Amino acid sequence: MPLIAPSLLAANFLNLQSAVSLVNDSAADWLHLDIMDGRFVPNISFGLPVVSALKPACTKPFDVHLMIEEPERFVSAFHQAGADIITVHYEACRHLHRNLEQIKSLGLKAGVAINPHTPVAAIAEVIEHIDLLLIMSVNPGFGGQKFIEHTYQKISTARQLIDARGATTLIEVDGGVTLANAPLLIAAGANVLVAGNTVFSAANAMQTIAALKG
Numbered sequence: 001m002p003l004i005a006p007s008l009l010a011a012n013f014l015n016l017q018s019a020v021s022l023v024n025d026s027a028a029d030w031l032h033l034d035i036m037d038g039r040f041v042p043n044i045s046f047g048l049p050v051v052s053a054l055k056p057a058c059t060k061p062f063d064v065h066l067m068i069e070e071p072e073r074f075v076s077a078f079h080q081a082g083a084d085i086i087t088v089h090y091e092a093c094r095h096l097h098r099n100l101e102q103i104k105s106l107g108l109k110a111g112v113a114i115n116p117h118t119p120v121a122a123i124a125e126v127i128e129h130i131d132l133l134l135i136m137s138v139n140p141g142f143g144g145q146k147f148i149e150h151t152y153q154k155i156s157t158a159r160q161l162i163d164a165r166g167a168t169t170l171i172e173v174d175g176g177v178t179l180a181n182a183p184l185l186i187a188a189g190a191n192v193l194v195a196g197n198t199v200f201s202a203a204n205a206m207q208t209i210a211a212l213k214g
């Protein structure tokens, strides 16, 4: 059964408390938090004070997706704000191996995200050090975009690499995940599905989270 991580980016920002309550009461496994800096991606979302404020209200682990340049500058701060998993972008790290060690030294799970143009092979040499491989299925920066079909192939490639190395890395897919493509993503080898609009724009978000779990 896949893990489901609703993305708060698609929630009503005027009522984050109800979004968190919904996630608490649902079958969701993690809460996905999209942090954007207006540099690595052409958008700004929310930051540390929001994550800190949400933490005491949420019973699910915080899956923090850093879409920021030089993420090592903020790893410790997001740890203090309540992150359980911190994912940095391959494209934003000059010393990825060092950054993974930094995250893990704080007792957190370490994730690496790859953009649609980045081949899975780019992270092959550090796969054993990655707890979570986030495969972007849209270009990062915005919710509600169209799923890129080539992602299936990248998931299969990642699955083969992880299994061949005997690694325990989870594969997470982020962007354009729907009730229609979720079973195909799982069949291709994904373990974790992020869903923003599919969950928070649904008539019944709780039911949708349960349905995504399959």
Ligand code: DX5
Pocket: 007, 009, 010, 032, 034, 065, 138, 139, 140, 141, 142, 143, 144, 145, 174, 175, 176, 177, 194, 195, 196, 197, 198
């Ligand atoms: C995009 C973010 C995603 C986004 C997904 O940059 O990383 O997590 O919230 O939103 P949907 O599921 O609506 O495509």
Ligand code: ZN
Pocket: 007, 032, 033, 034, 065, 174, 194
């Ligand atoms: Zn994300």
